[in-house]
Amino acid sequence: MRIKFKGALILTMDEKRPFIEDGCVVVEGEKIAYCGKDEAGPCDEEVDVSGDILMPGxxxxxxxxxxxxxxxxxxxxxxxxxxxxxxxxxxxxxxxxxxxxxxxxxxxxxxxxxxxxxxxxxxxxxxxxxxxxxxxxxxxxxxxxxxxxxxxxxxxxxxxxxxxxxxxxxxxxxxxxxxxxxxxxxxxxxxxxxxxxxxxxxxxxxxxxxxxxxxxxxxxxxxxxxxxxxxxxxxxxxxxxxxxxxxxxxxxxxxxxxxxxxxxxxxxxxxxxxxxxxxxxxxxxxxxxxxxxxxxxxxxxxxxxxxxxxxxxxxxxxxxxxxxxxxxxxxxxxxxxxxxxxGLKTGMIKEGYDSDIIRVSAKGPDFKPKNTNVAGQLVYAASSHDVVMTMCKGKVLYEDGNFHIGIDTDRIYSECDSRINRLLKSI
Ligand SMILES: [Zn+2]
Structure with a gap:
């Protein structure tokens, strides 16, 4: 399955080309198949991420x-x-x-x-x-x-x-x-x-x-x-x-x-x-x-x-x-x-690297007015709550408030509540 993200400001972390404006990333399963300016052929799914930032997980x-x-x-x-x-x-x-x-x-x-x-x-x-x-x-x-x-x-x-x-x-x-x-x-x-x-x-x-x-x-x-x-x-x-x-x-x-x-x-x-x-x-x-x-x-x-x-x-x-x-x-x-x-092939948005990619919303007030130092915005102004999508080896684990981690979060929270109560009582 090929998924194309288009219209993004891409922070690649690749020293040869750290930023790409209005760029396109194609993910094919666990690997990044393409990262660049140009359209990259037909895909099974296209996601328009205009106005947001794509960066490595x-x-x-x-x-x-x-x-x-x-x-x-x-x-x-x-x-x-x-x-x-x-x-x-x-x-x-x-x-x-x-x-x-x-x-x-x-x-x-x-x-x-x-x-x-x-x-x-x-x-x-x-x-x-x-x-x-x-x-x-x-x-x-x-x-x-x-x-x-x-x-x-x-x-x-x-x-x-x-x-x-x-x-x-x-x-x-x-x-x-x-x-x-x-x-x-x-x-x-x-x-x-x-x-x-x-x-x-x-x-x-x-x-x-x-x-x-x-x-x-x-x-x-x-x-x-x-x-x-x-x-x-x-x-x-x-x-x-x-x-x-x-x-x-x-x-x-x-x-x-x-x-x-x-x-x-x-x-x-x-x-x-x-x-x-x-x-x-x-x-x-x-x-x-x-x-x-x-x-x-x-x-x-x-x-x-x-x-x-x-x-x-x-x-x-x-x-x-x-x-x-x-x-x-x-x-x-x-x-x-x-x-x-x-020793892993991740940490960059680059062809052949693991498709570990996150989408950071740049639509909130902490990203305005639009400025050219994206790295500065991400480190000094943004917070983890600006992340709107987390993809790990091609699988979306989190998107727009929804978790896709195999177990419902309410179940996780209640299991943790009862377990810490038991442990605290025991000491
Ligand atoms: Zn430690």
Whole structure:
């Protein structure tokens, strides 16, 4: 089935041709068949999107989808207080079904806000895989287990099993573990060995708080978390590192040298009081920074428009320079860089790329008067509520207020309400 979108202002994110006015995009199944100025032959369906913007679907590179269940359960707590006193006790009682429904809730929010791919990591990966399969949301699974209970061997076996199992299902799985403060050196080195065997990047939460950096230095002879991971061989095949709030220039150069993509999560870092990542410095030193929401328990939204806005203005404010992180750079983080980090052919509207496309209405007051800096309008003026269509690999998951994610949203909401009530009562 060939669908033609015509009359759009297209933000392609392709450096050779970033914008096309009054352009045409043809989608053929899971792939983009054409993007350009000209009409492209006969199609089965034509959609006139005049006055609106077509852009690549947004890539959320760090999320714990099912934690949407915990939204609003522990406001104004710092990271450790929140994790150890609230999250961990509830997680002990989580079932696979809880994770499925929490993930479906998150997928609904992602679809409405123009997100087409999520790098998710949580318990019961099978539940996330099922939710992604039912809904059509793009999913990459990341290993992020911990071994604070001494279960190192079991975690290593799980990583190997998950890598094979999800790979066989066609779902990309990136081996990893939770963080340097919740994982033993034996686990970190074991994951590094496995990644080396399968020649894969690895995944971890990195230098999220000052406390993490201090503890790492105390326990590992003065090494910062990136230096310690380097010593363990963790990033020998590159990696994806969530947060990187407290990294200095040497850490940044080391991450660059090792082919690591930092995933900036500004809203979560601010709300948990963790700090502001030195994104300007990362970009200056050539790192390709991706963007993520983290979970709705710490954020409380899965909203990449808000993350793009924060990623740009926080650097301008903290560096006292208005050109610190431009609107196009923020868009790049949410699209092209996320795709590169995850190794996917998405994040651009370009022939041969996945048909992950969103339509943003430019008809509301926040887009008026019409101005020529579309990137600026999208990052500084628009919100996720301006998204009127989200297409993921050719399937429309959300359009004009209607969800097409395989399960009715009222059912999802009521399942989540009853499940969080049970979990809260149990702690
Ligand atoms: Zn996280």
């Amino acid at each position: 947004l890539i959320n590179c760090h999320a714990h989808l099912a934690m949407s269940l915990f939204r609003g359960t522990a406001e104004s707590s710092n990271l450790k207080e929140w994790l150890y006193n609230k999250v961990f006790p509830m997680e002990k009682r989580l079932t696979c079904d809880d994770v499925f429904w929490g993930t479906m809730l998150a997928i609904a929010e992602c679809a409405r806000g123009g997100i087409t791919t999520v790098a998710d990591t949580y318990f019961f990966n099978e539940a996330a895989a099922e939710a992604a399969g039912i809904s059509g949301m793009g999913l990459v699974l990341m290993g992020a287990d911990m071994d604070i209970e001494g279960n190192t061997q079991a975690v290593l076996e799980k990583v190997r099993r998950d890598y094979e199992r999800y790979g066989a299902m066609g779902i990309k799985y990136i081996p990893g573990c939770h963080s340097v403060y919740t994982c033993s050196q034996r686990l970190i080195e074991g994951i590094a060995d496995f990644a080396c065997q399968v020649k894969s990047k690895t995944y971890i939460h990195l230098s999220e708080t000052l406390e993490e950096v201090g503890e790492c230095a105390n326990e590992h002879g003065g090494l910062t978390p990136p230096q310690y991971l380097h010593k363990c061989g963790f990033f020998d095949y590159g990696g994806i590192a969530a947060h990187c709030v407290h990294v200095d220039k040497d850490d940044i150069l080391l991450l660059k040298q090792q082919g690591v993509y930092p995933v900036h999560c500004p809203a979560s870092n601010l709300k948990l009081g963790s700090g502001i990542a030195p994104v300007y410095s990362m970009l200056y030193h050539g790192l390709e920074v991706a963007l993520g929401t983290d979970s709705s328990a710490s954020n409380n939204r899965l909203d990449m428009f808000r993350e793009m806005y924060l990623a740009s203005v926080l650097q301008k404010g903290s560096m006292n320079r208005a050109d610190a992180v431009s609107e196009l750079e923020a868009l790049r983080m949410a699209t092209v860089n996320g795709a590169k980090a995850l």
